[in-house]
Structure formats: structure tokens, C-alpha cells
Amino acid sequence: xxxxxxxxxxxxxxxALAQDWEDRRVxxxxxxxxxxxxxxxxxxxxxxxxxxxxxxxxxxxSVEYLVTGTSDIYTIFRENPEAFDVVISSAMDxxxxxxxxxxxxxxxNVSHPEWAQWRSSLFAFTSEPAAIxxxxxxxxxxxxxxxxxxxxxxxxxxxxxxxxxxxxxxxRQSGLGYLFATQDARxxxxxxxxxxxxxALDVRLYCCSGxxxxxxxxxxxxxxxxxxxxxxxxxxxxxETLQIILPSDFPTTMMRTAMVSRAAPHPERADAFxxxxxxxxxxxxxxxxxxxxxxxxxxxxDGATIVLEPALMTFLDALTxxxxxxxxxxxxxxx
Amino acid sequence: MGHSPSVSGSLRNRLVLSLIGGAAILAxxxxxxxxxxxxxxAQQGQDNILRASVTSIxxxxxxxxxxxxxxxxxxxxxxxxxxxxxxxxxxxxxxARFLSGYPYLPMAAGxxxxxxxxxxxxxxxAVRVVTASRVLIADGKRTNVRVALAQTQDALSGQLxxxxxxxxxxxxxxxxxAILLSFWAxxxxxxxxxxxxxxxxxxxxxDLSPFQKPVPSEMLPLVTSLNSLMGRLDQSLGQSEDFIAxxxxxxxxxxxxxxSYAEATLQRLDKEENRQDMxxxxxxxxxxxxxxxxxxxxxxxxxxxxxLERQDIDLAQLVDExxxxxxxxxEMKDLTLHYESDGPVPYSGDPILIQNAVRNLLDNALKYxxxxxxxxxxxxxxxxxxxxxCDSGKGFPDGELETLTSRFKRGAxxxxxxxxxxxxxxxxxxxxxxGGVLKLSNQPEGGACAQLLF
Numbered sequence: 004x005x006x007x008x009x010x011x012x013x014x015x016x017x018x019a020l021a022q023d024w025e026d027r028r029v030x031x032x033x034x035x036x037x038x039x040x041x042x043x044x045x046x047x048x049x050x051x052x053x054x055x056x057x058x059x060x061x062x063x064x065s066v067e068y069l070v071t072g073t074s075d076i077y078t079i080f081r082e083n084p085e086a087f088d089v090v091i092s093s094a095m096d097x098x099x100x101x102x103x104x105x106x107x108x109x110x111x112n113v114s115h116p117e118w119a120q121w122r123s124s125l126f127a128f129t130s131e132p133a134a135i136x137x138x139x140x141x142x143x144x145x146x147x148x149x150x151x152x153x154x155x156x157x158x159x160x161x162x163x164x165x166x167x168x169x170x171x172x173x174x175r176q177s178g179l180g181y182l183f184a185t186q187d188a189r190x191x192x193x194x195x196x197x198x199x200x201x202x203a204l205d206v207r208l209y210c211c212s213g214x215x216x217x218x219x220x221x222x223x224x225x226x227x228x229x230x231x232x233x234x235x236x237x238x239x240x241x242x243e244t245l246q247i248i249l250p251s252d253f254p255t256t257m258m259r260t261a262m263v264s265r266a267a268p269h270p271e272r273a274d275a276f277x278x279x280x281x282x283x284x285x286x287x288x289x290x291x292x293x294x295x296x297x298x299x300x301x302x303x304x305d306g307a308t309i310v311l312e313p314a315l316m317t318f319l320d321a322l323t324x325x326x327x328x329x330x331x332x333x334x335x336x337x338x
Numbered sequence: 339m340g341h342s343p344s345v346s347g348s349l350r351n352r353l354v355l356s357l358i359g360g361a362a363i364l365a366x367x368x369x370x371x372x373x374x375x376x377x378x379x380a381q382q383g384q385d386n387i388l389r390a391s392v393t394s395i396x397x398x399x400x401x402x403x404x405x406x407x408x409x410x411x412x413x414x415x416x417x418x419x420x421x422x423x424x425x426x427x428x429x430x431x432x433x434a435r436f437l438s439g440y441p442y443l444p445m446a447a448g449x450x451x452x453x454x455x456x457x458x459x460x461x462x463x464a465v466r467v468v469t470a471s472r473v474l475i476a477d478g479k480r481t482n483v484r485v486a487l488a489q490t491q492d493a494l495s496g497q498l499x500x501x502x503x504x505x506x507x508x509x510x511x512x513x514x515x516a517i518l519l520s521f522w523a524x525x526x527x528x529x530x531x532x533x534x535x536x537x538x539x540x541x542x543x544x545d546l547s548p549f550q551k552p553v554p555s556e557m558l559p560l561v562t563s564l565n566s567l568m569g570r571l572d573q574s575l576g577q578s579e580d581f582i583a584x585x586x587x588x589x590x591x592x593x594x595x596x597x598s599y600a601e602a603t604l605q606r607l608d609k610e611e612n613r614q615d616m617x618x619x620x621x622x623x624x625x626x627x628x629x630x631x632x633x634x635x636x637x638x639x640x641x642x643x644x645x646l647e648r649q650d651i652d653l654a655q656l657v658d659e660x661x662x663x664x665x666x667x668x669e670m671k672d673l674t675l676h677y678e679s680d681g682p683v684p685y686s687g688d689p690i691l692i693q694n695a696v697r698n699l700l701d702n703a704l705k706y707x708x709x710x711x712x713x714x715x716x717x718x719x720x721x722x723x724x725x726x727x728c729d730s731g732k733g734f735p736d737g738e739l740e741t742l743t744s745r746f747k748r749g750a751x752x753x754x755x756x757x758x759x760x761x762x763x764x765x766x767x768x769x770x771x772x773g774g775v776l777k778l779s780n781q782p783e784g785g786a787c788a789q790l791l792f
């Protein structure tokens with residue numbers, strides 16, 4: 004509860020616009036009696052094919068797809084769990100906490116790998132690595148960094164080139180950014196050194212991957228760290244200008260998760276939709292869809308993928324979060 | 339022979355039932371003990387992990403610039419991961435002030451450094467909660483950081499279910515084994531009794547010697563009593579045998595003496611009146627003598643029947659000898675003894691008894707046959723060993739064929755004939771001692787027939 008209050012307080016500016024969704028689209032027959040409400044952090048364009056396929060078989064249904072940030076989803080959904088049927092988010096830690104606190108409805112007999120679900124109520128359906136995305140123009144004639152260490156060296160080598168032109172998530176605002184940051188910090192000290200270097204270059208902080216990619220495409224920034232590679236790949240228009248680098252020192256891979264609200268207005272429909280989503284993303288032809296499917300090969304022994312476990316809630320503890328944010332601010336915001 | 343004693347329950351059933359009952363109680367007990375013990379161990383496992391986790395959280399607590407800082411180690415929650423994805427809850431307090439986590443999480447009672455455990459209800463689920471605290475000192479001020487950590491028990495109850503299943507299997511297996519063992523033990527025990535019974539049954543009619551074979555100590559009193567009973571029986575049988583011989587000797591001899599005196603006196607008497615009296619007296623003496631002989635015969639036969647001693651004999655020869663011996667008596671009464679036999683008739687029986695029986699039948703026939711009548715004796719081996727004695731007298735009175743073989747029972751037509759009424763009884767006893775029967779009938783052309791069928 005306290006955590007919630009702290010989060011609400013932290014996210015107050017965003018919350019004021021809570022009802023102004025980043026995107027809101029109704030799929031299917033708008034006259035349909037039953038309307039499935041999905042709250043999601045995934046861009047509509049990326050998720051639309053999943054919904055359209057589902058509606059193809061369920062013509063008596065319409066789907067209202069609401070897009071907002073991961074932290075917003077956490078607060079909005081917890082306040083009104085009865086207003087939504089399905090919750091989809093990339094912030095695995097917040098999703099786990101929602102499920103842990105009893106807001107998720109368990110589904111029975113879903114054939115899904117053990118590592119890709121939690122309590123039969125939270126289901127992972129994508130496997131998306133965090134990437135370093137660069138604007139090719141800024142690295143013309145230069146070596147392309149393959150690891151965080153090489154990125155640090157590249158940034159240090161040409162500070163005049165990168166000042167004000169590096170970007171990353173504002174972990175105070177973005178749930179996914181916070182997840183990536185905490186997992187990176189767990190994995191290696193290199194993360195803190197990178198943050199210090201980026202902080203010294205007046206790093207630009209973003210709420211979302213989409214905005215970062217926009218700024219990368221038009222050259223506002225030259226390097227973005229911890230961007231969702233899948234978003235960048237999906238931008239057909241910027242394939243020429245952008246290069247996606249999956250850091251080879253230690254990759255961080257996030258799994259997008261879905262759950263049915265315990266207070267869902269249409270639990271059976273929501274149940275069926277989540278099953279459809281899982282089946283679609285697990286099938287061999289998952290590549291047809293813009294979102295990368297979960298892939299057993301990606302979940303290799305490297306430990307690249309963030310494990311879907313209650314330990315994710317560690318950094319959501321108010322004291323631990325406070326301490327982490329203080330360190331992060333020390334590194335990034337150098338005044 | 340003896341009547342069967344009344345049955346009151348069965349030793350075997352009682353033994354089997356009490357053994358099975360005991361085994362059932364033990365099996366149930368075993369189930370609960372094993373399950374409780376395993377449940378305790380499983381709970382201890384969860385408690386140990388919770389303790390380790392809460393300790394690592396407390397270790398991460400520090401005071402910086404007057405404020406409590408807790409940097410929860412990732413491992414603290416990670417180690418609480420279970421196969422059933424149990425939910426976890428935590429709460430951190432500084433003294434009485436809530437700092438972070440779940441404010442409504444119930445704490446386990448208890449103070450001090452020791453971790454205390456409790457099973458409480460949180461968010462509608464039973465959770466195991468551990469509470470531990472640590473004192474931090476900064477700028478000479480003491481502050482108490484208290485951490486509660488709770489975990490649901492889905493994995494534990496799954497484990498318990500498995501344990502219960504195994505414990506139940508163990509109990510059932512034990513029970514089945516105990517049933518088999520109890521059947522085995524029971525039949526081994528009852529076997530001893532059965533062996534003794536067989537030993538008693540197998541004994542020959544005269545074998546009254548004590549049992550010598552070793553028996554289990556519990557059966558020793560029974561066998562000792564049995565042996566002493568048989569000893570007394572043997573002794574009293576010997577006594578009665580002696581008594582019979584003694585009585586026969588003591589009664590027969592004086593009677594014979596009295597009769598010879600009476601006969602001598604008769605010779606000397608002239609007066610017809612007195613001679614008549616003396617004859618009556620002699621008749622009475624004859625009757626007494628005969629009765630005594632028959633009584634002794636009967637006693638002897640009863641004794642010998644109880645201890646039947648079979649020998650291989652030829653009935654034709656045996657009867658022939660009797661006929662030869664009785665021919666003079668028959669001739670005195672002007673009777674014809676007609677003996678028929680078709681060769682030897684081998685039979686295994688007591689010759690003395692059979693002789694006695696046939697003699698009694700012949701005596702009867704001679705007694706009841708009219709003057710110049712015929713007594714026919716026939717012995718044949720086929721289709722059945724049979725000795726047939728028929729006379730040409732009046733035959734048995736109608737309606738008395740059934741009762742005539744009773745002891746001391748004489749026929750309605752026996753007035754005026756010397757007899758004790760024991761003859762047919764003796765014949766019948768001998769027949770039944772050999773497993774045969776005595777059949778009485780009247781011939782259609784007149785005369786009585788007695789048949790000894792062996």
C-alpha cells in the first residue's frame with residue numbers, strides 16, 4: 004500500500020493525464036454487446052495483428068485497446084481492477100507484484116513453459132532484448148561499439164560529438180526503464196560507470212522507447228541505451244539510419260507478460276484471449292507478427308532473460324527503490 | 339458314541355481378528371506419526387529459508403544521515419522462489435513506524451533478536467510469517483529495525499499432500515503385511531492344537547498311554563491333564579475288567595454247587611409234592627445261573643466292544659464249531675440243527691464276541707423251537723457277510739420286533755421259558771461293535787429269523 008502511495012506520488016504528473024491514454028483504439032464491431040478492455044504498454048501498431056486475428060474468430064466481440072506507460076498501468080489497474088479484462092505490460096516486476104498481490108485470475112491448464120509463467124496467472128509471450136541503438140551517421144568511420152565497455156570508450160573518446168546527444172530511460176518514470184536499470188546494476192558495475200559517463204554528457208531522459216527512436220531517427224540523439232530492439236526493428240522507415248546493437252558482454256532480455264484481471268468484467272472472454280495470445284506467440288510462425296515470440300533458445304543458460312520470479316519485487320520495496328534512485332540520480336544527474 | 343460339545347467362538351478367528359485389529363491401529367498410528375513428523379520437517383524447511391531471507395534483509399539495514407536505509411538483497415526474495423510460485427509479502431518497521439512493504443501484514447509475536455514464526459492469514463490466504471529485528475546505533479541513538487517476511491504455503495501443502503500419500507501407502511503396506519503375518523502366525527499356533535488332535539484321533543482303541551511328543555509350553559497343562567485322565571481311565575478299566583472276571587467266577591461256581599446239591603436231593607426225595615418243589619427250585623437256580631452268565635457275558639461284551647480287537651477269522655468254521663457243541667443239547671430236545679454254509683467266510687472281527695452272539699441266537703432258537711422242530715443256521719459271504727439263524731417256532735410276537743433288543747425285554751410269548759432277556763441285546767451289541775446290524779423277522783411259513791449282518 005505504502006509502495007503504491009509512493010509510486011502514485013512519484014508519478015503524479017503522469018497520473019494527472021491518466022485518462023488521456025497514449026493511444027486508444029476500438030477493434031471489431033463497435034456495436035457488439037461485449038467489449039473486452041485491454042490495458043497495455045505495447046504500441047497499438049505492434050499489437051493490432053494479435054487482436055485482429057482474435058476478432059476474426061470472434062465476430063460478436065469488440066476490443067478496446069488502451070495504451071499507457073508501464074508505471075501508469077500499475078497504478079491505474081490497481082485502482083480499478085474491475086475496469087479491465089486483460090493487463091499487458093513489459094515491466095515484469097510490476098506485473099509480478101500485481102499478481103503477487105492477488106489482482107490476477109489464475110487460468111487452468113494452460114500449456115506454457117514453467118519459466119514463462121507465474122502462479123498460472125502471469126504469462127510471458129514475447130522475448131525482447133534491451134539494445135543499444137545508434138544513429139549510423141554519428142559513427143561514420145568509427146568502430147561500432149559491441150559492448151557497454153566499448154560504448155563507454157566511444158563516448159569518452161568524442162565527448163563533443165555526444166554531449167546532449169545520448170538518451171536513456173528516465174527510470175523514475177518508466178517501469179520498464181527501472182526494470183532494465185536494476186537488472187543491469189545487478190549484473191555488472193559497468194552499468195554505473197556507463198551512467199556516470201552518460202550523465203557527464205548531459206543525457207536526455209525519456210519515458211518510452213518510441214520517443215527515443217523518434218529522436219534517434221531525426222538525429223536529435225546519436226546513441227540510446229536500453230531501448231527495446233523490437234521497437235526499433237519494427238520501424239521500417241528508419242532501418243537505414245539506425246543500427247541495433249545487442250551488447251555482447253551481458254544481454255538483458257525482457258519478457259512481455261499478460262494476465263487476466265481477477266475482477267475482469269468478462270473473465271471467460273479474457274481467459275480465451277490470453278490463451279489465444281499465448282498460443283499465437285508460442286507457435287512456430289510467431290515471426291509473422293511484429294512482436295518476437297518467446298523462444299526456448301533465447302532462454303539459454305546465459306541467463307540473458309530476466310527470470311520471472313518474485314525476487315523482481317525486491318527493487319519495488321520503497322526503501323530499496325529510494326536507495327537505488329538516489330544512486331541513479333547521483334550518477335546521471337550531475338549538477 | 340459321545341455327543342459333540344457345544345462350540346463357543348473360534349480361537350483362530352479370535353486370534354486373527356485381534357492381530358488384524360492391532361495391526362490396523364498400528365497402521366493408522368504409523369500414518370499419523372510419519373505424516374506429522376514429515377510435516378514438521380517440511381515446515382522447518384520453509385522456516386529455515388524464511389529465517390535466512392529475513393536475516394539477509396536485516397543485514398542490509400543501515401543508518402545513513404540519520405535515516406534507516408534498507409537495500410533488500412536480490413537473493414533474499416530469490417531464495418523464496420518455489421515450484422508452486424508462492425506469494426511473498428514483507429514489511430519493514432523502524433521502532434513502531436512503518437517504513438515499507440505491506441502495512442497490514444500481521445507480525446509474529448516475540449521480541450529480541452530471535453526470529454519468531456507464526457502461521458497467520460493475510461489477503462485471504464494462510465501465510466507463514468517470520469519476524470526478526472535488529473538494533474542499529476547511530477550518533478549514540480538506538481533504533482530498532484523490525485522485518486516481517488511472509489510466504490504462502492502452496493508448495494508446502496503440495497509437499498504435504500505427497501507426504502500424506504506416501505505415509506498412507508506405507509501404513510497400508512504395513513497393514514497388508516501384518517494381515518499376512520497374522521494369518522501365518524495363527525495357523526502356526528492352531529497347527530499345534532491340530533497336531534495334538536490328530537494324535538488323539540489316530541490312537542488305537544486300547545492305547546491309553548500318555549502323550550510323549552514335545553508340545554508348546556502353553557499346551558503342557560492340557561496334555562498333562564489329558565495324560566492323567568487317560569491314566570485314571572486305564573486304571574478304572576483294568577479294575578472293571580478284573581471285577582467282571584472276579585464276579586463271573588464268584589457267581590457261577592456257587593450256583594453250580596447249589597444246583598448239584600439240589601439235583602442230589604431230588605434223587606433222594608420220594609414225595610411227589612416235595613419233588614415238585616425241588617424241580618421248581620432247580621428251575622429257579624438254572625434261571626439265575628443263566629441270567630448271571632448272560633449278565634457277565636453282556637458286561638464282557640460291552641467291555642470288549644469298547645476295545646474291539648479284530649482278528650482274521652473264518653466265520654463258517656466258527657459257527658460250525660458252535661453247532662457241533664450245541665448238537666447234543668438240541669438232540670436232548672429232539673430238535674434238528676441244520677447247518678448250511680458254502681465254503682469259508684473270512685472276516686476280521688472279535689471271535690469271542692461273534693461266538694457269543696451266535697450262541698445267544700442259537701440258544702434262543704433252541705429255546706423257542708417246538709419239539710421235533712428244526713433250527714436252520716446259514717453262513718454266507720456273498721453278497722454280504724451274514725449269519726442267519728431261523729427256527730420253526732411261533733415267531734416273534736407282532737409289534738414287538740422293534741423293542742425286543744432292549745435290555746431285559748422279553749417277548750410276550752416267553753412265559754414258561756428260561757431267559758434273562760439279554761440274548762438279543764448281546765447279539766445286537768456285537769453286531770454294532772463290528773459296524774453291522776441285527777435284523778429280526780418272521781418267516782411267512784412260520785418261525786422266527788435273526789440275521790447278523792456284518
